[in-house]
Amino acid sequence: MPYTPRHKTDRPSVAGRRAMGAVMASATTVGAGLATAAHAKADAPWNVWDRVASCESGNNWSINTGNGFYGGLQFTKSTWQAFGGAKYASSAQYATRDQQIYVAQATLRVQGPGAWPVCSKKAGLTRANGAAVRVDPGSGTKPAPTPAPPSRGGNRALVIDGIIGPLTTASTQHWLGVRQDGANRLNSRTIVALQARLGVHQDGVVGPVTTAAMQRYLGIARDGGSHFNYRTAVALQKYLNSKGM
Secondary structure: OOOOOOOOOOOOOHHHHHHHHHHHHHHHHHHHHHHHHHHHHOOOHHHHHHHHHHHHHOOOOOOEOOOOOEOOOOEOHHHHHHOOHHHOOOOHHHOOHHHHHHHHHHHHHHHOHHHOOOHHHHHOOOHHHHOOOOEOOOOOOOEOOOOOOOOEOOOOOEOOOOOOOHHHHHHHHHHHOOOOOOOOOOOHHHHHHHHHHHOOOOOOOOOHHHHHHHHHHHOOOOOOOOOOOHHHHHHHHHHHHHOOO
16 A cells, blocks of 8 residues: 555544543653653654654655655655755655755745645654754755745746745736735735636635636646646646746
8 A cells, every 4th residue: 555645634543542532641641751762852853854764654754655756754756856856866755864854844934834734743843953953964054045936937937836835826916916915825806806816706716616717817737626736736827937927
């Protein structure tokens, strides 16, 4: 059975919850003795990334899941390349653990813990504890500058990564003629302006009707989606680039 990364909320079985409860109860007698040592390590950036990797891939830094996610921290190839991973390897599973963490830190600084929506919560990942170390593992111990946000290249074109983040949102707002407010997603005000452009009901919510209208406007097949999925975001980014936004 192919490995499935933890990018959606999983619900443990009743038996699993009971077993977990039993383990937790039996562990209370030894937990106090380990608490001090665990707390001392808790804030080390490498430790928090190991916890994320444990959740995402079972700490298998060379894993290829077979479903588009690679390496210990389960990068897609587009994210890996967009955040500088290509200078280490063509795909994350071929890079070292330290190199994968360095690229993950660059991702974290732009996208936040939500890039790993389930495992970041389980691991306690934050911008502060995950991006504290900024040493390029390909250049010894010399600190490397923080990578520039990869949603735009030198020609100000959006990277086609299928992620509607701050820069794609800003470009969309520029295209629609609304104020660029630094939001990291399409807020209701932007969606209302978009719905007006698409000629659909302006309720500020992206649902099946708005999604279908957006796909039709962008010239891609309608897929019955209820939100702007990866292929819709990719088409939007390509459209914005063609308009010089």
